[in-house]
Amino acid sequence: MRDKAPPKQLTFDLPLDPRYGREDFLVGPANETAYGLVEAWPDWPDTVLLLQGPAGSGKSHLASIWATRAHAWTVSAGTLQADQVRHLVSNGALVIEDVDRPADRDESSLFHLLNLARERKCPVMITGAGPVDGFGLKVADLRSRLRLAPRVEILPPDDALLRAVIVKLFVDRQIVVDLAVVEAVALRIDRSLARARDVVAELDRDALGRGRRITKPLALAVLDRLGMAETGDDADGADDEA
The missing domain is CATH 1.10.8.60 (Helicase, Ruva Protein; domain 3)
Known part of the structure; x- marks a missing residue:
């Protein structure tokens, strides 16, 4: 008599909280340049740094490490609003995540924030996937500003x-x-x-x-x-x- 197959168990797709500590980041040739810039702060070439890399490459992890070092606030580009700009810049350091995602993105507020951050020497790390020209930005001045910003790319892993x-x-x-x-x-x-x-x-x-x-x-x-x-x-x- 054939043994009965074990009954399938119910599974619950519970969210897994990622660990974004410095000790949890694995460094290799693909990301060592980006990691080096995070470690080099505040000795940056400019007030703004654009961190680029594909989805899941570790951009948010690196941004979190830098935010801890710089005591920076973190905000999604999709939730940034005009009345938040001065308050955000007043903190002294800021991470803006996912600037490449066009949904609900207020480009005018983002451009105003970058101008004010430069004026007040507030360091800003911006994350996005791919080159700036692929962000779908409609505000030409914002596109130009991001093109000129120093950038570092996370490459595919070895x-x-x-x-x-x-x-x-x-x-x-x-x-x-x-x-x-x-x-x-x-x-x-x-x-x-x-x-x-x-x-x-x-x-x-x-x-x-x-x-x-x-x-x-x-x-x-x-x-x-x-x-x-x-x-x-x-x-x-x-x-x-x-």
Whole structure:
């Protein structure tokens, strides 16, 4: 008589609070220049610094580290309003997140804030994905101001950083996995920290639903379901005991 499959467990997609401490930031060739500028503050080349990088690359983490060092307030570009400008600049340092997102973005207020910050020598870190010309800015003076601002870019991670981040993502979820799982994920996903985060979250959900630990065969099955093609390197061991 065939054994009954274990019942699927209910899973709850609870938000995972990211850890944005300095000790939690993993430095590699992709981000060491940006990290160096954060560490070099207040010895910056200009009042404004534009931090660029793809989604999930660590911009918010770096901005949080700098905000702690500079005692800066943090505001989203999408929530900035004209009546907040003077109050925000009065703090002495400011992070403006996601300036590349056009939804509800008040470009006039943002331009006014940058002018006032320069006048009062208030350091401002601005985060955004991609080049300034891709931000879709309609105010020409604001676009010009951001083009002229010193900028530093977080590049796609190298293999070592990608693997280290995958390990950290599991640790953040209090999950212990074999290095074979880390290797399988690293070999099959795009070289993107955002994709690594999404895949680890999916593996966690799947393992909880099955009531099983995350093994390499389970990881490969989930990656197959996500449409990530198998390579020759990670095919070995796919038939190991799950």
